[in-house]
Amino acid sequence: MEILFLNALANGILLGGVLALLAFGLNLIFGVVKVIHLAYGQCVMLGMYVIYTLKAIYGVPLILASTVAVLVMGVWGTLLHLLVIRPLLGAERLNQLLALAGLIIVFENLAHVIWGADLRGLRVDLPVVSLGNIFLKTSNLLAFAGALVVLGILYVVLHRTYVGLAIRAVAQDRECASLMGINPGRIYLLTLTIGGALTGLIAAFFSPIYSVHPHFGGSFTLMAFIIVVLGGMGNLAGGFIGAFIIGVVTSLAAVITSTEVAEIVALAIFILVVLVRPQGLLGARRAR
Amino acid sequence: MKDVAKIILLGLVIGFPLVGVSPYLLHVATLIFIWAFIATGWSYMGRFGLVSLGHGAFIGIGAYTAGLLFNHFSLSPWAGMVAGGMLAGLVALIVGWACFRFGVMGDYFALLTLALGEIVSLLLVAFRDYTGGSLGFTLKRVSSSWFYLQFEEKTYFYYIALSFLLAALFLWWYIDRSRMQKALRAIGEDEIAAATLGVKIVKYKLRVTIISAFVAAIGGVLYAQYVTYLNPHTLAGVGPSLDIAFKAILGGMYSLWGPTVGTTIIVLLEEYIRVNYGAKYVGVSQIAYGVALVLLIIFMPKGIFGTIEEKIKSVLPKRSRTTSPREKS
Secondary structure, eight states, X not given: OHHHHHHHHXXXXXXXXXXXXXXXXXXXXXXXXXXXXXXXXXXXXXXXXXXXXXXXXXXXXXXXXXXXXXXXXXXXXXXXXXXXXXXGTTSOHHHHHHHHHHHHHHHHHHHHHHHXXXXXXXXXXXOEEEETTEEEEHHHHHHHHHHHHHXXXXXXXXXXXXXHHHHHHHHHOHHHHHHTTOOHHHHHHHHHHHHHHHHHHHHHHHTTTOOBOTTHHHHHHHHHHHHHHHHXXXXXXHHHHHHHHHHHHHHHHHHHSOHHHHHHHHHHHHHHHHHHOTTOSSOOOOXX | OHHHHHHHHHHHHHHGGGGOOOHHHHHHHHHHHHHHHHHHHHHHHHTTTOOOSOHHHHHHHHHHHHHHHHHHHOOOHHHHHHHHHHHHHHHHHHHHHHHHHTTOOHHHHHHHHHHHHHHHHHHHHXXXXXXXXXGOEEOOOOSSBTTTTBOSSHHHHHHHHHHHHHHHHHHHHHHHHSHHHHHHHHHHHOHHHHHHTTOOHHHHHHHHHHHHHHHHHHHHHHHHHHHTEEOHHHHSSHHXXXXXXXXXXXXXXXXXXXXXXXXXXXXXXXXHHHHHXXXXXXXXXXXXXXXXXXXXXXXXXXXXXXXXXXXXXXXXOOOOOSOOOOOOO
C-alpha cells in the first residue's frame, strides 16, 4: 500500500507539471484579456488530433508533428481571438463565458465529425524508469521536464523582454498601458496566439501519455480551472503551486477510491476555495 | 389588444393536438414546454444577477430521486416530484447559504454552480450500483396511468407539460408582484447599497434560489417521466446546465416570455438541423448548433426576445416596466 501511495505521489507531481502549463495558459489569457477561456482543454484536444493525424496517418516524426501542432494551434488561437473573443470584449462577462461554452460544443463535435468517437492513441513505447520501488513512465517524465522548461522560458520572456513587459503592463492596467504607447488590441492578439501555441505544446506532451477522444478536453478544462482559482485568478505563481497540489491530490484520491471520486474531491476543493478564499492561495486580499 | 393576442395564442396552443398533428410535432412541442418550464425557473434567479450554470444539479437530483423511488418502491412520481424538489431545495439551501453568506457573486457564482452540476453528475456515475452509472436506467413501464404519470399517448404529456409551463409563468408574475421582487431587484442592481438600506440579502437570495431549484427538480422529473430514461449526462453535469442557461439567456432572461421564446427557438433549431442534416453527417448538426449559439450571443447580447422587446418599447410610449436589464458594471 505504501508503495502504491508513493507511486501515486510521484505521478501526481509529474502530472502537476503538465497541469501547471495548462493553468499557465488559462491564467495568462484571464490575466491579460480578462476572459475565462472555457474551451481551453478542448483546444488541447484538437492539438492532439493534429499530432495524431500527422504521426499515425502520414508517418511524420513526432517532433516535427508536435512543432506543426504548436504552429497550427497558435494560428487557431489567433482565429479564435479575431472571430469570437474580440467581438465580445465589450460584452457582459456572462455572455463571454457562454460564447466560449458554445465553442465547447463546436470543438467537440468538430473532432467527432473529422476523427470519429474512437480512442486515438499514438502507441509510443517508452521504457519505464524505476527509482527503488517507484516506477515512472518516461513519457510522463519527459512531459514534466518539458513543461518546466517551457514555463521557465515563458517566465524569462514575461520578465526580461519588452513584449513581456507590455503583456504584464496590459494585465495590470489596460488604460494606463495604452497611455504608455502599448496597443492593448495587439497584446490581446499576441496573448491568445501564445495561449493557442501553448495548447499545441501541451498536446505534444500529452500525446504519448493519453489516447485522445472528442470529450478528452472537458476534464482538463475543469482541472485547469480548479487550479487557476486555487492559485488566484490571473496569478501565475499561484497557478504553478496549485497545479502540483491538484495533481497530487487527484492522483492520491484516484488510488484510494475511484477516478470519479478524485474529480469530486478536486471540485469540492474548488468550491471551498471560492467560498472561503476567492482570491486564491497567493492572491492579495481586497475589499469585497 | 395585447390580451386578445395572448388568448388567441393560448387557444392555438391548447387546440394544437386536436387538429390531428403528427406525434413528432407533439413530441417537439412537449420538449419545448418542459425545457421552457425549467428555463423560466432558471430565470427567476438569473434575472437578478444570480446566474447559475449548475441547474443540471437540481434537474438530476429531482429526476433521480423520483425515478429511483418509483423503480424501487413504486412511489408515484407526483410524490417523487415533491421529494425530489425538496431534496434539490435542500441542496440549494446549503450551497446558496454558503455562497450568499460569503458574498460569492458574478463569475465566481457561475463557476461555483458549474462545479456543483458536475459534482452531482459525477456522484450519479459513482453510485453506479443504484443509478446505473453512465449508462443510466430505464423507468419501469406501466400502462397509461395518471397516478404513475406514464401515458401511451403523447397528447396527455403535451397538456401536462403545458400546464406546468403556465404555472411557472404564473409564478414569475406572482414573484414580480411580491416584495421579494423589489428586494431582489435592489440587490441585483447594487448589493452593498441594498444592504445598507436594510434589505436582507441572504434571505431573499436564498428564497428565490430555492424556488428556482425546486422548479428545476420538478422539470427534471417531468422530463424523465416523458422519456422514461435517466442518464447522468443528459440530466446533470456541465452539458444540460449550460443548455438551460443558453435557452434562457438567448431568449432574454429579463422578460417573462424570454425563456420560453429562447427554448422554442433553440429546440426548433436543434430539431431542424438534426432532422435535415443529422443523418448525413453525424455531429455536423451539433457544430451548426454551437456556431449558431455563439453567433447569437455575439450579435444579440440581450437575447432574442429582449432585443425585440427593446425595439418595441422604444417605439411605443413608455409604460411602467417590470424589470430593467441589469446595468453593466
